[in-house]
Amino acid sequence: MTTLEFCVFTEPQQGASYDTQLAFAQQAEESGFDGFFRSDHYLAMGDFFSGEPGPTDAWTTLAGLARETTSLRLGTLVSSVTYRSPGVLAIQVAQVDQMSGGRVELGLGTGWFEAEHAAYGIPFPRRRFDLLEEQLEVVTGLWGTPAGETFSYDGSHYQLTDSPALPKPVQSPLPVIVGGAGLKRTPSLAARFAAEHNIAFQPEDVVVDRWARGRAACEEIGRDPATLRQTVALTTLAGANEAEVARRASATGVALDDFRTGHTFCGSAQEIVDRAGRLIELGARRIYFQMIDMTDLDHVAFLGEEVLPQLR
Numbered sequence: 001m002t003t004l005e006f007c008v009f010t011e012p013q014q015g016a017s018y019d020t021q022l023a024f025a026q027q028a029e030e031s032g033f034d035g036f037f038r039s040d041h042y043l044a045m046g047d048f049f050s051g052e053p054g055p056t057d058a059w060t061t062l063a064g065l066a067r068e069t070t071s072l073r074l075g076t077l078v079s080s081v082t083y084r085s086p087g088v089l090a091i092q093v094a095q096v097d098q099m100s101g102g103r104v105e106l107g108l109g110t111g112w113f114e115a116e117h118a119a120y121g122i123p124f125p126r127r128r129f130d131l132l133e134e135q136l137e138v139v140t141g142l143w144g145t146p147a148g149e150t151f152s153y154d155g156s157h158y159q160l161t162d163s164p165a166l167p168k169p170v171q172s173p174l175p176v177i178v179g180g181a182g183l184k185r186t187p188s189l190a191a192r193f194a195a196e197h198n199i200a201f202q203p204e205d206v207v208v209d210r211w212a213r214g215r216a217a218c219e220e221i222g223r224d225p226a227t228l229r230q231t232v233a234l235t236t237l238a239g240a241n242e243a244e245v246a247r248r249a250s251a252t253g254v255a256l257d258d259f260r261t262g263h264t265f266c267g268s269a270q271e272i273v274d275r276a277g278r279l280i281e282l283g284a285r286r287i288y289f290q291m292i293d294m295t296d297l298d299h300v301a302f303l304g305e306e307v308l309p310q311l312r
Contacts, residue, residue: 007035031304035073043116048253066100080111102170191217
């Protein structure tokens with residue numbers, strides 16, 4: 001059976017300095033998690049969080065964590081195509097992969113949060129799927145160009161001429177993550193370019209359907225569907241008792257009853273094990289536990305001590 005992996009997934013734009021993220025990542029590593037993944041956003045969401053002390057850049061943060069962790073996989077869920085040109089992105093990610101000794105993964109998506117683009121002067125074109133397809137072609141093309149050769153690309157949105165296609169990542173290929181609940185183009189792009197097809201914050205039937213679409217897209221292009229890892233991400237509130245779970249809910253600004261009725265991991269260790277175990281039975285090979293309060297290191301430790309051993 002394919003190895004199961006369990007990762008923490010964070011939202012630092014809600015208000016987390018680099019030092020806060022470092023402490024969280026190191027606790028995750030100590031607690032036995034396989035990876036630390038973060039969103040790539042520049043503006044806090046919702047009225048509960050002020051966003052102070054301000055946003056941190058995802059790839060700058062991951063570069064620091066690459067030098068201050070030893071075993072965690074590190075990556076984005078997901079970087080937006082609107083933020084960086086694909087040539088620069090390929091350089092950044094390859095460099096961080098070198099800095100980590102080959103532990104980096106690139107999650108790439110179309111982007112959706114228009115307000116953050118307005119806040120920081122980032123263009124936000126209405127049609128972004130074509131940008132995503134071309135960025136995936138450029139990034140993987142640069143990394144896959146043999147040493148000593150050059151890479152050129154003439155797309156509708158990006159043009160590269162005789163790029164030396166350097167630096168190279170340590171991993172070959174470096175894993176790419178394509179996520180989203182789209183019905184056609186997302187599964188197709190995952191099949192063509194990705195090591196992982198991630199579905200986040202969706203009900204179980206949608207998760208299973210989108211995974212099936214990803215497998216079908218693989219078959220259409222002659223790829224073994226088993227080589228496209230199926231993964232899922234859900235927001236998480238865990239605790240030893242109801243009062244502890246409620247306290248953690250209050251720290252996120254969400255009523256516990258509302259949280260329980262959503263598509264989440266919520267409750268005792270056994271409740272989370274049961275839900276995660278069901279997703280594993282359905283085909284999940286990596287689970288992301290999205291955790292909002294990055295100052296609550298005991299939350300990470302609880303999952304590491306009470307949940308992960310049962311799932312493994």
